[in-house]
Amino acid sequence: MTTMRAAVINETGAPDVLVLAEIDMPAKVNAEFLIKVEAAGINPIEAKTRAGRGVIAGIRNFPAVLGSDFSGVVVEAPYEAHPFQPGTEVYGMAPAPRVASGSYAEYIAVQALSVAKKPANLSHVEAAGVPLAAMTAWGAVVDVARAHEGQRILIHAGSGGVGHFAVQFAAYFGAHVIATGSTRNLGWLRDLGATEVIDYTSTRFEQQVSDVDAVIDLIGNVHDDTGTRSLATMRPGGLLVNVPTGSWPTFMTDAAAAGMRSTSYKVSPSASTLEVITRLIEAGDVRVHVDEVFPLSDAAEAHQALERGHTRGKIVLAVTES
Known part of the structure; x- marks a missing residue:
């Protein structure tokens, strides 16, 4: 087999530029896995890129395959003695489009350092909703904000993909979590660990x-x-962590003028971080919520749903036909 199905873009634009196509399978090289993708997560950065913003600078040729999150099964391991041999269920985040072709496809070739064993208690659809959002939340809440007992953390969009992990991580480490959300999500945010909603x-x-x-x-x-x-909610010298790309170009200047510290956060694939998150998921301390599932052929509709907003948790593409 030399070709595969993929949702591709041949140009930038509205969601309907995402179309199903038959393209060449990726070739595994060096310390990479070849993985059969069972499900792929949908993320806002991919919608921005599809529209011509986001990380569009990383796409040099069309057709292009978007998608970072994947859950699937190893077809080829990096080498013979690697612990994840063919047949192993894995998940992870591909550094697309800079290094890899994306996960909106039946197969993906991805670096070994981007891949972890799938949580045993999650389906492929559920697992595909974890990597980028959870690692972004971990980076912002744990690595940067250093969540700890007694700390007061305000999390906006707490019911979204990154947000629902951020609430759980901050609560897990003992912070007093204040989360904003819509009326229908207030009870759910409390269930996730928010002290105030x-x-x-x-x-x-x-x-x-x-x-x-x-x-x-x-x-x-x-x-x-x-x-x-x-900025008006923060104590003097508090820390603002701005995550969405291009959402507030002057945040550093504005925060400094108000006497606050600030930084953006950009996530990188990390199997070691994902392994920690996996342990929390398997222990029942963290959970993922998948709001909607679309077949690969309906990737455009999945992007439309994402851009309508108000998604609770994640939207996922079921790549393998049942």
Whole structure:
């Protein structure tokens, strides 16, 4: 077999530029896996890239395959003695489009350092919703904000893909978690571990929250100046972590003017981080929520659903036909 099905883009634009095509299978080289993809997660950065923003600079040729998250089965291991031999169920995050062709395809070739064994208690569809979102949340909450007992952390968009992991990680490490969300998600956010929840549809969070040590900003200023308003909730010298690409171009200047520290956060594939997250998932301390599942042929519809907003947790593509 030399070809495979993939959802590709031949140009940038609206979701309907995502089309199903038959393309060449990727070739495994050096310390890479060849993996049969069972499911692929959908992430906002891919929608931005499809539209001509995001990481479009990394795409040099069309057709291009988007997608970072995958869960699947090893077809070829990096070498004979590698612990993940053919047949092993794995998941991970590909560094697409810079290094790898993406995961919206039946097969993917990916570096060994991007791959971990799939959590035993998750299906492939559930596992595909984990890597990019969970590792982004881990990086922002644990590595950068250093969540700990007694710390007050405000997390915006707590019910989204990154947000629902961020709430769980911050709570796991003992922080006092304040999460914003819509009315229908308030109870769910409490179940995830939020100490306080704020309905952004009816309440100005900056009038209810104060003395925050860290803000995990998953919105920026693209909606109702959420990022700028967050500065009023923080203690002097607090830390703002802005995550969505291009969501608040002046965040560092604005934070400094308000007497706050600030940084962006960009996730990189890391099997070692994913292995830690896997242990938390298998222990029942962290869970993933998949809101909608689309077949690979409906990748355009999946992007439309993502861009409508209000997704609880993740949207996933079922790549392998049942």
